[in-house]
Amino acid sequence: MDVRALETLRTVRSQGGVAAAAAVLHLTPSAVSQQLASLSREAGVALTERVGRGLRLTAAGDALADAAVDVAVAVERARAACSVFLDRPEGTVRVSAFQSGARLLLPPLLTRVATLGGITVECSDEDVALDDFPALTDRVDVVVAHRPDGAQWPASGLRVVLLLREPLDVAVPRDHPLAGRDRISAGDLDDEDWIAVREGFPVATVLGAVAAASGTAPRIVHRINDFSIAEALVAAGHGVSLLPRFTGGGHPGVRLVPLAGVRAGRTVDALMRPDTAERLVVRRVLDALVAVAAEASNAER
Numbered sequence: 001m002d003v004r005a006l007e008t009l010r011t012v013r014s015q016g017g018v019a020a021a022a023a024v025l026h027l028t029p030s031a032v033s034q035q036l037a038s039l040s041r042e043a044g045v046a047l048t049e050r051v052g053r054g055l056r057l058t059a060a061g062d063a064l065a066d067a068a069v070d071v072a073v074a075v076e077r078a079r080a081a082c083s084v085f086l087d088r089p090e091g092t093v094r095v096s097a098f099q100s101g102a103r104l105l106l107p108p109l110l111t112r113v114a115t116l117g118g119i120t121v122e123c124s125d126e127d128v129a130l131d132d133f134p135a136l137t138d139r140v141d142v143v144v145a146h147r148p149d150g151a152q153w154p155a156s157g158l159r160v161v162l163l164l165r166e167p168l169d170v171a172v173p174r175d176h177p178l179a180g181r182d183r184i185s186a187g188d189l190d191d192e193d194w195i196a197v198r199e200g201f202p203v204a205t206v207l208g209a210v211a212a213a214s215g216t217a218p219r220i221v222h223r224i225n226d227f228s229i230a231e232a233l234v235a236a237g238h239g240v241s242l243l244p245r246f247t248g249g250g251h252p253g254v255r256l257v258p259l260a261g262v263r264a265g266r267t268v269d270a271l272m273r274p275d276t277a278e279r280l281v282v283r284r285v286l287d288a289l290v291a292v293a294a295e296a297s298n299a300e301r
Contacts, residue, residue, distance in 0.1 A: 003075065005039040006068035008032055009047065011138050013057050013065045024138045039064075069157055072275035080280045090118035091281035095289075096136060097144035098127035100227050100247040101268055104296055105144060105163075105289065112288040119281050127225060129200035133271060134158055141282050142289065143271040148205040149263050159277040161270040161286060163293035164246075168206050168264040169256035171234045171243040176255075183260040186214035193221045193239035195230045203242055206264050210242070213262045246296060268293070 011021040012032065022029045040047045047061035057065060097106055102125045113121050126136055126143070131154050133145035144163070147153065153160060170184050178184055189210065196218070197203045211218050221239055224230045227248055230241045235253030242264065243249065249256040270289060276282055 001039065001042055001071075002035075003071060005035040006064070006071055008035045009039060009057070009061065010065050010068050010072070012036065012048070012055070013062070014135055014138055016135075017054050021138075066157075069274060072273075073278055076275045076278035080278050080283075089280045089284065091279070092120045092122060093142065093279075093282050093285045094122045094124070094140045095142045095144065095285065096124045096126040096140045098146055099125050099225075100244055101144050101146060104247050105292055108292045108295070109285075109289055112292060113285055116284060116288070119284060121285060127201075129198075130154070130202055130205075131200070137271050137273045137276070141272065141276050141279075142286060144268065144289070145271050146202050146266045146268050148202045148209075149265045149267065151202070151205065151267075153269075153271070157274065159272040159274050161272075161290065163268045163270055163290065164297040165265055165267050166247070166297075167245045167258065168203065168242045168266060169245050169248070169258050171231060171241045171248060171254050171256055173235060173237050174253050174255055176240075178257060179255045181257055184257045185260045186210045186262055187216075189218075189240065190214055190216045192219070194218045195222045195224055195233050195239040195241040196220045197225050198223050201225065202266050206262075206266070207242055209264065210259065210262055 008021065008025060011024055012018060015021045015024055018029050018032045022032045025032065036048055043060065043064060045060045046058050047064060048055050049058050095109070102123070106123050110121055113119055124140070126140070128136070130147060130151070133143060134153060136143045137158060170189065172179050178188060194207070196207055207218060222233060224233065227243055231243060231248060231251045231254050233239060234241050235251045243256060244266065245256060270286060272282065
């Protein structure tokens with residue numbers, strides 16, 4: 001079977017359709033459909049089926065897509081077996097991160113990788129809803145993603161490497177009555193206006209836990225995903241917010257106060273496709289990223 005066609009089948013599944021897969025693979029939808037048809041003829045069984053205007057994999061298609069992962073991993077392991085004999089493995093590694101994670105991790109990552117020589121890191125900032133992070137691995141080698149405490153990634157088959165856990169604190173204006181506290185309980189926040197992220201994003205889940213602990217729905221007046229903007233609004237007295245401890249609290253008009261009685265935090269992971277994770281240059285960048293994350297976490301203790 002054609003390795004490229006197997007890759008196309010995997011991508012159609014992970015992206016949820018032909019058009020999205022074509023965009024990731026830099027192919028036309030027609031070319032994707034032709035590869036799927038050819039693969040189906042070779043397999044001797046239907047691999048896809050129509051659902052409304054879309055397309056989904058059949059049980060046979062899912063089974064072949066699972067097997068295609070093993071094929072891709074084997075190919076990358078074979079390449080890596082040769083790469084270890086190079087004096088200095090070279091290549092380009094694409095890394096994405098959500099905005100606050102990018103600010104924390106990407107500058108020191110680039111500095112560290114520069115000392116290795118031969119590896120080019122291309123960075124992008126990608127902050128998406130929790131369920132959408134896994135699909136980014138089809139076009140990005142290492143995806144730095146965040147999830148609420150206790151949550152798991154919705155897609156199986158990913159290589160997940162824990163980078164750090166970052167507590168989420170309540171951001172209040174410096175002149176707020178709660179600013180002098182060492183800790184704030186969920187009940188202390190019942191009458192506050194909230195600046196929250198959009199639904200579906202990790203921090204929104206944590207705010208839900210705060211609401212459950214207090215028994216009162218938060219009064220959300222603004223939805224802002226950029227923490228620097230949220231922090232500026234807090235400083236100006238337009239509400240309180242949940243902000244990450246390592247990357248928030250930089251505004252002089254804001255104080256971060258830990259929550260009591262609620263496990264408020266987010267876990268930051270590196271997500272990769274299993275075949276991508278076998279590439280030697282990707283492993284080198286991942287090692288550097290893990291070291292950078294450990295330094296960032298230890299600096300805040």
